[in-house]
Every structure is written in structure tokens, then in C-alpha cells.
Amino acid sequence: MKRLGLTRGRRAALPLGLLVAAVLLAVAGVNPVRSQNPLLVAPAASGKVSTTNLYSSVWDQAPSVDVTLSMQNVTNPMGGGEVATVRARALHDGKRLYILLEWGDSTRDLTLGLTQYGDAAAVEFPRTPGKTVPSFCMGDVAPDRGVNIWQWRAVWQEDIATKQASASIQALHPDMQVDLYPFRNDPVYMTARDVNNLVSIPARTTPIDNLVANQFGTLTDAPQQDVHGLGEWRDGRWRVLLYRDMTQPAGMPSLSPGTTTNVALAVWDGARGNRDGMKSVSSFLDLQIAARTAGGGGLHWGAGQTLALLIGMFGAATVGLFVLIYAVVRPPER
Amino acid sequence: MADVFNWQLGRKMRYRFPEAHPEWQFAAVFNINRCIACQTCSMACKSTWTFSEGQEYMWWNNVETKPYGGYPHQWDVHLLQMLEQVNPGGQTWDAANKDAKTAPYGTYQGMTIFEAAAKQNAGQEALGYLPKDEDWTAPNLYEDTARNGTGDLRRPKPVSLPEHETWFFYLQRICNHCTYPACLAACPRNAIYKRHEDGIVLIDQSRCRGYRKCAEECPYKKPMFRTTTRVSEKCIACYPRIEGADPLSDGVPMETRCMSACVGKIRLQGLARLNSDGTWAEDRSNPLYFLVHVERVALPLYPQFGTGPNVYYIPPRWVPRPYLRQMFGPGVDDAIARYELPSRELTAVLQLFRATRTVIFRYEIQEGPKVRDVTVGGKTWSLYNDTVVGFDKRGREAVRITVMEPFYERPSDRYINSV
Numbered sequence: 055m056k057r058l059g060l061t062r063g064r065r066a067a068l069p070l071g072l073l074v075a076a077v078l079l080a081v082a083g084v085n086p087v088r089s090q091n092p093l094l095v096a097p098a099a100s101g102k103v104s105t106t107n108l109y110s111s112v113w114d115q116a117p118s119v120d121v122t123l124s125m126q127n128v129t130n131p132m133g134g135g136e137v138a139t140v141r142a143r144a145l146h147d148g149k150r151l152y153i154l155l156e157w158g159d160s161t162r163d164l165t166l167g168l169t170q171y172g173d174a175a176a177v178e179f180p181r182t183p184g185k186t187v188p189s190f191c192m193g194d195v196a197p198d199r200g201v202n203i204w205q206w207r208a209v210w211q212e213d214i215a216t217k218q219a220s221a222s223i224q225a226l227h228p229d230m231q232v233d234l235y236p237f238r239n240d241p242v243y244m245t246a247r248d249v250n251n252l253v254s255i256p257a258r259t260t261p262i263d264n265l266v267a268n269q270f271g272t273l274t275d276a277p278q279q280d281v282h283g284l285g286e287w288r289d290g291r292w293r294v295l296l297y298r299d300m301t302q303p304a305g306m307p308s309l310s311p312g313t314t315t316n317v318a319l320a321v322w323d324g325a326r327g328n329r330d331g332m333k334s335v336s337s338f339l340d341l342q343i344a345a346r347t348a349g350g351g352g353l354h355w356g357a358g359q360t361l362a363l364l365i366g367m368f369g370a371a372t373v374g375l376f377v378l379i380y381a382v383v384r385p386p387e388r
Numbered sequence: 389m390a391d392v393f394n395w396q397l398g399r400k401m402r403y404r405f406p407e408a409h410p411e412w413q414f415a416a417v418f419n420i421n422r423c424i425a426c427q428t429c430s431m432a433c434k435s436t437w438t439f440s441e442g443q444e445y446m447w448w449n450n451v452e453t454k455p456y457g458g459y460p461h462q463w464d465v466h467l468l469q470m471l472e473q474v475n476p477g478g479q480t481w482d483a484a485n486k487d488a489k490t491a492p493y494g495t496y497q498g499m500t501i502f503e504a505a506a507k508q509n510a511g512q513e514a515l516g517y518l519p520k521d522e523d524w525t526a527p528n529l530y531e532d533t534a535r536n537g538t539g540d541l542r543r544p545k546p547v548s549l550p551e552h553e554t555w556f557f558y559l560q561r562i563c564n565h566c567t568y569p570a571c572l573a574a575c576p577r578n579a580i581y582k583r584h585e586d587g588i589v590l591i592d593q594s595r596c597r598g599y600r601k602c603a604e605e606c607p608y609k610k611p612m613f614r615t616t617t618r619v620s621e622k623c624i625a626c627y628p629r630i631e632g633a634d635p636l637s638d639g640v641p642m643e644t645r646c647m648s649a650c651v652g653k654i655r656l657q658g659l660a661r662l663n664s665d666g667t668w669a670e671d672r673s674n675p676l677y678f679l680v681h682v683e684r685v686a687l688p689l690y691p692q693f694g695t696g697p698n699v700y701y702i703p704p705r706w707v708p709r710p711y712l713r714q715m716f717g718p719g720v721d722d723a724i725a726r727y728e729l730p731s732r733e734l735t736a737v738l739q740l741f742r743a744t745r746t747v748i749f750r751y752e753i754q755e756g757p758k759v760r761d762v763t764v765g766g767k768t769w770s771l772y773n774d775t776v777v778g779f780d781k782r783g784r785e786a787v788r789i790t791v792m793e794p795f796y797e798r799p800s801d802r803y804i805n806s807v
Binding site: 127129130131132133165166167168169209223226230232235236237238243244245246247248249250251253254270271272273274329330331 | 439440441442444445510511512513518519520521524574576577578593594595596597598599600601603612613614615616617618619621
């Protein structure tokens, strides 16, 4: 301690300052996550979680976690890392799990031309929560070590908003002249659509794909497309909501209040050529689905929480005061 | 990552997957000397496969004019430049280190696009770039722009054989259905596969998610992104015809649309039986085997890229050799020498080009009389009117054709105005 050249009083004030800072961060609802043991808590929402208003005050109940993202540099193609952090929040209503992601992106990118890519975001869960923790890199080969991925894409959001496939040739090249498209309504000539590739279907009902993977290169549509949500770009930031029923059929991760699983996050910035593995990605966080009753492990913010916080602050201040007095009053060591 | 053998380079090279070669390999020979750039092949393909919305710019078959043309623009010189930047001055061949089966053109000492990517450590499987929208705007930009020996296009020098001072030629391009496809290695989703039965490389339209890594890393730029379906598509080698599933095929392999529509009779397509190491199995009476491995008049396009392309070209006689050696490897000089004074057998086999749309698996030559002797470059060359017979996969006769065009002289007094 002498190396730091601190007086005893200042030494005592250091932990106190940290304590106060921690309390203030807790009040602000911010959990500054680094790479170790990040925790995302999904409190039980009091009131309805809006699926249309991403700026609803219901999200004030959810503590936010700023998750550090990094470049994907494990497998080809490598890339990403341009989006440094994504702010994550989670809620549940006993039936559905809601995840809200938010990150800065100065451009709103849709997949349009041959060299343009769309913005996107994804969350990833182990397919067997609580039993095994697969690699956060798209899971492992063993059947019980796979992952379930929900991927939202900006272009699908636009398709839903405009009620058409937004990247039409007319939109791309409005002045282009084509005399004739033979068999225009025959689906066989829109091959990927004809084989029901989810990427290609024009009339989407959700901007989010439900996918499964067991190691790199195996990402595949899940049989059931039941993840819903909404993305909105406002003032240089994307805010994206993803939600699904917590009770799932066999093979997909079922969640319930009071349990903990893992979640990894990824963000793609289309303007920087991000697609596939070229993304900004986190490792696994712990995702805690809080029990429904207040104080039962959740961070449902109500009167009880406010009271607890006030008591905590009073206690911390009292302890700090005593430490300070002790440091000042006690004679220096010889 | 695996070490695989590439006979076109006469050596092993690195590739994402270990060797697993198909039983048969889709292959073709294009005789550049004969092409008139009528684009009938391009239109045959277009009107069969790429006439729909989102495919407007897709020419799975295109004919471009060298040295300036290219579709997408500068596709080849762009990549050659990138390769040079990664391995300056290193793209050389040891042409003396040859073996008829395993190194017919010598040994490549430079870097393939796979090796260059590894050296560059840029997090991708093969060196490549994604063409911009404008690179796809005009399939025949610089069409018929000749390269002038003086560098002055306004005052071309007079022609002098065997190489023109002012020159150009047409390059006919489809997907090469490569032995080691860069598109397949590049696809992070494993949505691209090479078929065991015929070596045709396809993009699974149900798995592709439109990442365009194939379009970026294919050196020949044949996978193309379709904005309307948001996935990539590529030449499918008219596989229903190769399978004999087309109603016209009579149950045996039939040549693709671009091949069978060729007006200039420059194309011959077939299937080559492979050994387990990817080399061609001895098949002396298969016309493709004869052209590629016996006479060696047909050469792969940019073999140094390392993908093992399966369309082989008879190089144009009149083009400066350094240019051709860069494009087709060190086998160019021998190939042109053999083509300029073709052997009796080669003269006959060249008649099979476009004589039938049925894939020829075997040919026979029935010797005919000598027609005449010709002196070429001080050497005497004899022309024989032999008959060549081609057989389909089931061994049935598919075509019979003579070296000399059948000639009938009609009596002049029988028809009015000789009609």
C-alpha cells in the first residue's frame, strides 16, 4: 500500500468509493460486463410486455448489461468486431422470454445489391439448457451439445414493413428495361423460394429465423419458426426485440422461471461487409430467468427493491463513516 | 485443412477438404481457334436457365474478348494481380519436371489461391474479391478491341504470321466444375457440393443464405448472387441432360445447352472417368482423354489458381505466347504445335465437335484414302479422308462423320438456274 503513497484515510475511502459506485451502477441498472461471468437477468415483468413499442417503460424493469463483442476469429470466414458492445435486456411474463438488444450503427443497411449486406443480430442458446454447455461457437457435434439461434435481419423487417420483398429489381434499378420475364408466376424459376428456403420467401410473418446448429457449417432452419420480434432503427441505434414461448417441444430449449441457461449475442453491420461468421460476437453469458415472485432471485423492481436499496445505501454509508472515523482518530503506527 | 494432389500443377497443394474424387468428371474441350463469338451459347444458356427476375446480369455462359474484355470486368487480371502482390514474382513453372500422368505440364512453383490466402492470413479459404455492381454491367465491354503490338490502336502494324502484332481472341467461359472448387471451400455453410456421379458442382438452393463467399472466392466468378431470392446461383452443367433425364436424351448423357447450340462447332463435352487420386483413368478411345492427355492440345484455364478447372481450351495460334502461357500454363507451345500440324487421329477426332448432342464415350476411326499432301512450314502434311464413329454411353453408334465434307456434284442440265 505504501507504494501507492496513500494515507490511511484515503486507503479506507477507496473501498467506500467502490461501494458507492457499485450502488450507483445498480440504481442506474447498468452492469458493466467484461469477459468474466457476465450475467443477464430476465425479471418477471409486471404488466404486459409490448411487442410493438420497443421504447415501452416496461423495459425499465429489466437491468441492462453492456456486453463486450469481438471479432469472430475461430473459423473462416473471419471478420467483424466493429461493433464493440451491445446492450442486452431480458424480461419474461411466465409464458414468453423477451430479449431486447440495442447497439449503435450509423447506417441502416438492407441487403440490396450484389455487394451490399444487411444489418442483423442474433441470440444463441444451448439446446439442452442446464444439462450441457456447448461451445458458444455454433455448438458442438454431439447431438446434445447443439445450439438454438434466433437471427433477426433488417431486410426481413423491411419486407414485413413494406409488405413485399424489398430488394426487388425495380427497387434496385428503377430505370432498367426488361421486355419480358417468361413464366413470371411459375415458382420453379425462383428456385430457392420453390424449395422453401426461408431466406428467400417474400411474405414473411416474422423478421427472425429459428435455427439450430451443431458446429460450424451446420446452421439449419429449425422445424418450427416460432420466434417473433421487431427491429427499429432510430437516431443511429438499432433496437431489436426477440421473443418466444419458453415452453418448447423436445429438442428445443425449454425455459422456466427460476432456471438459468446461457446466451451468446452477435451483431452484423452490413455496411462493413459483415455476414455469416464475419460478425461481432460475444461468448456465453449466464441468463437467469427470475422466479415470478419479487425477491425470489429476480430483479423485479418494485417498492421492496427500493426499500432494500435505501437500507443498503444507509448501511454502506454508516460502515464507511465508521471506517473513516477510525482511520482519522487512531494514532499513526511507528 | 488437407494436402491434396493436383495433377494440373504436378504437385500437392493445400485445400479445405481431403481428397474425395467423383467417379466421373464433367469436362469439355473448347477450341478457341474456331469461335466466332456469335453468343449462341450464351443465349442458349440464358433462355434455358437465367431469364427470370434477379437473373438479368447472370450469364452462366459468356464469351468475352481478350485481352481487354472480361465478365465481370477484369476478373482474371484482377486476381492475377492479387496473386502477384501476395507472392511477388513467384508464379513460375518448372516445365522440365514433367510426368505424362501426374505432371503433364510440368510443376507449378508459385502459389495457388488457397496457398496465397493462407499466407495472407486474412481469414478466408481462397484469395479472391467480390466484383462490384458496375463490373457486371456490360458483358462485352471492350468487345473486339485488339491489342496492338505498338501500343497505338490507331496505327496497327501489318500482320505477320505466326503471331499477329495486333491480336484478340474470344474466350468462352462457363463454370469449370473444378476438381477443387474454391466456391465449395469458401462456403461457410457447406451449401455447395460436388456430385459423386459426374463431378458437377451445385449450390443447394435450400441451404444457401446468400453470404456471397462463393462469389468472392471463385476465381472464375461463376457463382452469382440473385437479389430476388437472396441466395447465390451458378451454372448447373444442365445436369438433367447429363443424367439422361431430358426427354430428348434417350436415357443417355446428352451435352449441355451451351455445347449443343454451338454454331462455330468449337465445343465437345463429355465425362472423364477418374482414378482415386483425381487423375484421369486411362481411356484411350474417349475423345476428351485423347485431346487432353494423349495429344495434350487442350489445356486448363489459369491452372495456377489451383482449383483444377475441367474445361480445357485449344489455345489460339495467333496470340503472343507469353500471354497464352500465363493463361493456360507452360503446355501452350506443345499444344499449338500439335494443333497446327494435327496427327491423322487428331484430324479425325476434331470432326466430332458438334457432330451430335449425345455425349460420346468412345470413338473409332475407319481409315480412308489420302486426299492430298500439303507443305506447311517446310514440312509435308498429309490429309486423309478417314471416318470417325462416336458411341454413346450404352455403346450405341451416335454419330459417323468423315474428315472431308461429303461432296455431290449435281448435273447442271437437270435444274433451272442450278437450283
